[in-house]
Amino acid sequence: MHASVMYHVSPITATLLRSEPLKCCSCGRRHLLAASSSLISFPSTPTDVIEKIHARRPDWYEEFFARAMDQDMRSYEAQISGYKAKLFPHLIENSKHVLELGVGTGPNFKYYARADKDLNVIGVDPNKKMEKYARKAAAAAGLSPAGFSFIQGVGEALPAADNSMDAVIGTIVLCSVEDVYQSLREVKRVLKPGGLYLFIEHVAAPDGTLLRLAQTALDPLQQLLSDGCHLTRETGKQISEAGFSNLILNMTFLSNVSLISPHVYGIAFK
Ligand SMILES: C[S@@+](CC[C@H](N)C(=O)[O-])C[C@H]1O[C@@H](n2cnc3c(N)ncnc32)[C@H](O)[C@@H]1O
Known part of the structure; x- marks a missing residue:
């Protein structure tokens, strides 16, 4: 489901991605209208974005x-599984449209996949080689094939309409986005x-x-x-500053993966 998907780019994203500066009117102010009309000439294919x-x-x-994510993350997944098992039940109730940001090989499906036709999961990742692993994981977790789409895309320009998702999931992905x-x-x-936004992210250890x-x-x-993964991001702070209406944020240290420890995990509500 790559090219056939309608690709939504928010005006803010489009503005950020435009290569030429916004036009100003005689009053010297930048016009939002100019930004939105520029969407027409904005590079419109997902690949460009x-x-x-x-x-x-x-x-x-x-x-x-x-392949490395598929094969080498097993001990990490075993360590983080207790946290996932506690967080994901919050997602299951009433969530029909779910987007996983940086879905990778799909290690989270087993915590929330349902075979019913109602659950619609969009897995977004710039690495198209993740798709086969993610599809296999979705099937193994019992997600119906019609209920899962893999879209090549990035977190900075999510391929989904405004106000369309019941939940967004992101696990160890904000370490890698630009x-x-x-x-x-x-x-x-x-x-x-x-x-709700359900997150688990590794962050910098204390100064x-x-x-x-x-x-x-x-x-x-x-x-x-590790494909752009940063070890020293203050992602918990950034999530706190992002303006969610309610935020539950916890921190933990994982002993066997000390270099990518500590982790922040929790749920933020729009
Ligand atoms: C460490 S992996 C984690 C994958 C999966 N979420 C998990 O828990 O195993 C980071 C993922 O982020 C993806 N990624 C990198 N840059 C991204 C971006 N700008 N937007 C979305 N995903 C990105 C990578 O392709 C990779 O699949």
Whole structure:
């Protein structure tokens, strides 16, 4: 379901992505109207939008990373499973339209997939090599094939209409997006009023700790080897500042994956 999907780009996103500056009128103010009318000439294919935000990677690298995520994250998944098992039941009730941001190989489906026809899940990821793994995970978790679509896309320009989603899920993905604040704006844009954003993210260790020193030193290598993943982001703070109406945010340390510890996890309501 790639090209056939209607691609929605919010005026804010479009403005951010435009290469030429906005036109000003004689009063010197930027006009929102100008921004929205520019949507007509805005690069309209998903590929254009994706590549502007997430530089194209060679096929072999995308395949390598997708396979590594599929095979090497098992011990991580085992460690985080208790937290997922507590968080995901909040999502199941009344959620029909769910979007997973940076869905990867689909390790979360088993916590919320239902075989009923009502559940509609959109998995968004710039790495198209994730799709086969995500589809397999969706089927294994009992999600009906008609209920799952994989869309190649990015968090900074989510392929969904305003106020259309009951829930957005993002697990260890804001470490990898290009622009965390823009991705959070997009999460809020696509959520229905009262909709929930369920997140689990690894964040920087406290300042002055040995772990933080190690994260800072290894951050460039991590980005290179793990497709842009950052070790030192303050994602919990950024989620707190994103203007959700209600936020439940917890922090935990995972002992076996110390370099990508601590984690913040919780639920934010639009
Ligand atoms: C560490 S993986 C996590 C995947 C999955 N959420 C999980 O819990 O295993 C990070 C994912 O974010 C995706 N990603 C990278 N940049 C992104 C962006 N700008 N928007 C959305 N997803 C992105 C990667 O392709 C990858 O699938």
